[in-house]
Amino acid sequence: MSSSLALDQVTVTGRLEAVTAKLNRGGIKAICGPNGAGKSTLLSVLAGLLAPDAGCVRLGAAQVDRLPAAERARQLGYLPQAPEIAWDVSVETLVSLGRLPWRGAPASEAQGAIDAAIAAMDLERFRHRPVTRLSGGERARALMARVLATRPDWLLADEPLANLDLAHAATLMRRFREQAQEGRGVVLVLHDLATAMNHADRVLVLHHGRLVADGPPGHALSESVIREVWGVEARWLGEPGARALAIG
């Protein structure tokens, strides 16, 4: 039940180099790094969508890229960067797509999961609304609800806060926190270091495909790490939990 995700010397030629880390469920993990550092690649590897050229990813005892596709899909929920929705489906239909890996499960169970996901993302009012008539923030929540409807052990999201305004980003982070408190593993690729600093329990910093820092945010995103990895002089301001980054 408490299956952890373990990266062992994971290498993807030209993108990741010998990344080793063990992620336990509960708590929010953030993957940070400059553009091109390998953040999305690492998340794809964790999600079992990309097989590493060397090393392996284990979910509990099983190797992720060797799991049967449906089994993997039931355990690892993945939200890609800039997700698309090809057809103008309703929110409820969109969320129901999260049940696809559970072929053969009773309909009542499916409906229960869909309802719970819609409630968890506070989308009750939009249940029957076509997705093209949602705001960016509502759409992001609907896509998140789709991942939740699968009831995965892990939520892996690639820059889920991109293009969201402050209020919607804060709401979504709160939802991620709730999911982590329920015992799910939450791994987010985050561009905004202040968000990672304030909301993550553990931060993994990638630089040129290597894991250069891994630990609590105060340690992994220290001013010296930021100087070394991002190449900017930066200073953390404010209190823990409400920090802001001053650059220059």
Place this chain on the structure above:
Amino acid sequence: MTRKPTLLLVCALALAVPLSLLAGRVWIDPFDPQTRNAAVILLQLRLPRAVLALIVGGGLGTAGAAMQGYLRNPLADPGLFGVSSGAALGAVLSFWTGYAASVYLLPVFALIGAGGAMALLALIAGRDGGVALFTLAGLMIASLAGALMSLAISLSPTPFAMSEIVTWLMGALADRSWREVWIAAPLTLAGVAVLALVARSLDALTLGEAAARSLGVEPRRLQALMIVGVGLTVGASVAVAGIIGFVGLIVPHLMRPLTDRRPSSLLLPSALAGALLLLLADVLCRILPLAGGELRLGIALSLIGAPFFLHLLLKMRRGSV
């Protein structure tokens, strides 16, 4: 939500099929059994033709809905695959070589052409399972087959063969018999069954390729099944009826707003509506008085389809599809 349009379409078909049998150059009055040769006209001419319209229309409608779902594009058409061009090329070669004189060999040639196009498509695109390479490969095959067809026409051994080819390419259900039904029915049914198998994967693709894979879709398996499913339905339809365009494009469009818009909910209504559209269009071709024979079905559908396509493009520009 899909139950209602499905039910309506079934009722419409239940009405349209018997009525279509009565219409034609000779109108048959069901209350006046005096019409000469009524039984022969009904059982040997019109019934196979109606059944063929249902099979071909149903197949093309399903293939179109599946293609649009697979390519995540409302402008996709089964013709994009290159399979119909491959089948047409096969048929043209049967005219060219004279084998078309044997009634069984024309569809066999067409099916070989379709199979060749499918194999080529799988060979080029099958490695990575991606949609972009696949679309380009399909377009390449379609244009190559089109060029070879033109070459064959321009080098026709006799003017008669040339006129045969050109007429055949226009697509029609005229003068078809039970023989064509027996060729098309099993292949189309098999193709539709394969497409029904991938319906859930097509739903997952609504969220894009990466998310679909994370939901357990295996892209290479999906692509292989798409090639087989569309190849069988479209190949069979070209083999017995020639090239009939626009059904696979228009029908899923008309049906989509009546469903919850998931690709899987669209397959059955598109099959039924495709069958209905082709049946009605074929009746129209039969009863329109035209000097020198009847209107070709392929032409009639393109005449309806082209303005519809334009309407669709304009609507998409306004962002309301």
